[in-house]
Amino acid sequence: MALKASDKVLSYNDVVLRRSDLDxxxxxxxxxxxVIEFYLSYLSSSFPSEDVLLVSPSIAFWIKECxxxxxxxxxxxxxxxxxxKLIIFPINNNSDVNLAEGxxxxxxxxxxxSTNVFVHHDSSSGMNKWDAKRVYNAVLPYTTTDASYIDYPDTPKQENGYDCGVYVLAIARVICNWYASGGSKDNVDLWFPSLKEQITPSAVSEMRDEVLRLVQDLMARK
Known part of the structure; x- marks a missing residue:
């Protein structure tokens, strides 16, 4: 029997994926x-550390809109x-708390x-600048009161209107790999060189396929 779009295909940690997510x-x-929450949860499991926190999209959204x-x-x-020591927030420009998936x-x-800085990576030339700044202002008193904020101008840019979320996942992975490899001990350039080297339109396109294969592999193990 063919699956409906709303049918559950995978439960991973606290995330439930449905047939429509595979599409x-x-x-x-x-x-x-x-999909964003699933992959960030997967990264959290891949880089288990009390020092690192990957915030779910729903929590980041509520922090922004409280x-x-x-x-x-x-x-x-x-x-x-x-x-x-490392916190990653996915930022969405939805401002309507009554609109799911906005x-x-x-x-x-x-x-x-270690550098006491918040870095905003936007693959579309600052489109989410004010949304990211709202999250920064909201969490600053709970992280460290004097942390600076930068919109990183050399963030790799998307070439279409739909891959922004994949860029977020790819950048999150680069940052986690950088931290896990001890990058914070020599943090002059943070993860920026790795970002420039690893995040390309072709690599992002491949990552979309990679995440799909990951979901299918986890489904097959159930």
Missing amino acids: ILSGPYFLNDR PDTASVKDFVEPLHLSRR GTHWSLLAFER
């Missing part, structure tokens, strides 16, 4: 929250941001403690 990965489509500081505190305190663009905000 998104198979074609030239904008990645949704579930109407008051008390609500932000409720979301942020369980994350223990003050003791993390927004038109993904970017990535990373905090690196």
Whole structure:
């Protein structure tokens, strides 16, 4: 019997993927929250460390859109941001809390403690600049109060209107690999050289296929 779009195909950690998510990965489509959350959860399992935190899209969104500081505190305190050495936030430009799967663009905000800096990587020339800055301002009191913020101008740029989410996943992997290899001990250039070397349009296209194969492999093991 053919699967319906809403049928569950994989449960991984706390993430449930459905048939429609496989279709998104198979074609030239904008990645949704579930696919982003799945791969960030996979990276967390691949790089297990209390020092590293990859925040889920839903939590990053609520931090960005919380109407008051008390609500932000409720979301942020369980994350223990003050003791993390590397934190990655997926940033979406949706501003409507009543609209599920909203927004038109993904970017990535990373905090690196040894350099005390938040770095925003946007594959579409700063489209999410203000959204990332809102997350920075919201979490700053819970990480370190004097951390700086930069929009990294040389972030690799997408060549179409739908691969922004894949760029986020690819950049997150580069950053995690950099940290796991001891990059934070010689952090003059952070992960930027690796980003320039590894993130290309062809590599991003291949990564979309790679994530799909990963899902299919995990499905086959169930």
